[in-house]
Amino acid sequence: MDIMLFHSVYGLRPGVRAAADRLRAAGHQVHLPDLFEGQVFGTAEEGRKLREEIGHEELLRRAVLAAAPYSERGLVYAGFSLGGSIAQNLALGDTKARGLLLMHGTSDIADNASVDELPVQLHVADPDVSEPHDWLTAWYLRMRRAGADVEIYRYPGVGHLYTDPDLPDYDEAAAEETWRTGLAFIASL
Template identity: 75%
Template sequence: MNVMLFHSTHGLRPAVHAAADRLRAAGHEVWTPDLFDGRTFEDVEEGMEFKERIGKEDLLRRAVLAAAPYAERHLVYAGFSLGASVAQTLALGDDKARGLLLLHGTSDLAPNASVDDLPVQLHIAEPDPFETEDWLGAWYLQMRRAGADVEIHRYAGAGHLYTDPDLPDYDREAAEATWRVALGFLASLEEDQPAR
């Protein structure tokens, strides 16, 4: 599969490169755009402040420009936290998207969002301070109404960004389970999905 993998508010950190390498080792082609111009942040608040300075519209513009050269390759959009919300927005706007892999985050949907059975897999902590139960329930219903085929995988007791080994949220068991399931998801897209 061709995977466009977006980073979190921490920026394009080693964990994102390691995730991309893991996917490449399974035979996937992966791109990791840097939406933060080389800036990385240990502290999530600093990353959030930087994101706010860029602004939502400019952040999405950067993501669209990064993905556009590969759009004809029927991309799987993927991302971590903030990057997941970016990936979701792009996937819902790309009628050639093959799938959507969300790690640690979601986004609101445009009222007119519509897809044709887009396969979506979400991996998220339980509980997650940024993705409340009420929000996830509403998000799931909206995604289903939009036409997405959604799976949600929860990881009890894990921190928000539990796949990043350099952050306090890291949970090795949850991270390994996530990657095992996510790789299966990508393999299923390769086997079962016709070109859109």
């Protein structure tokens, strides 16, 4: 399976590279674009500042350019937090997308979004200030209206980026459960 994996607002850090290696070890081809062009950050605030400087449209343009050479094969889009938002935007616009694996992040959905039973799996902290319950409920309903087949997995008491072993939010048990479930999801596609 070809997977396009997008990094969080922290940039393309070792935790994201380790995630790509985990996916490769499961037999997948993983494409890992660097939307921040080599810049990595120690805090989310620093990363958000660069994200704002680059702008949402430019980040999406970079992501589309990274995915374009592989999209004819039918990609699984995946991402962490900001990367999940970007992955969702691309998957909803790609008629050949095979699936969408979101970890820690979602995006708004255009009213005219339409997919043909796109398999979607979301893994998120519970609670998560970046993905509050009312937002997730509305997001789920809009994704279903768009035609996506959505599963949401919530992990009580963990921090926002709980799968990244280099960040303070890391929770080993929740991260391992996320990876078991996520790898099974990708294998089912």
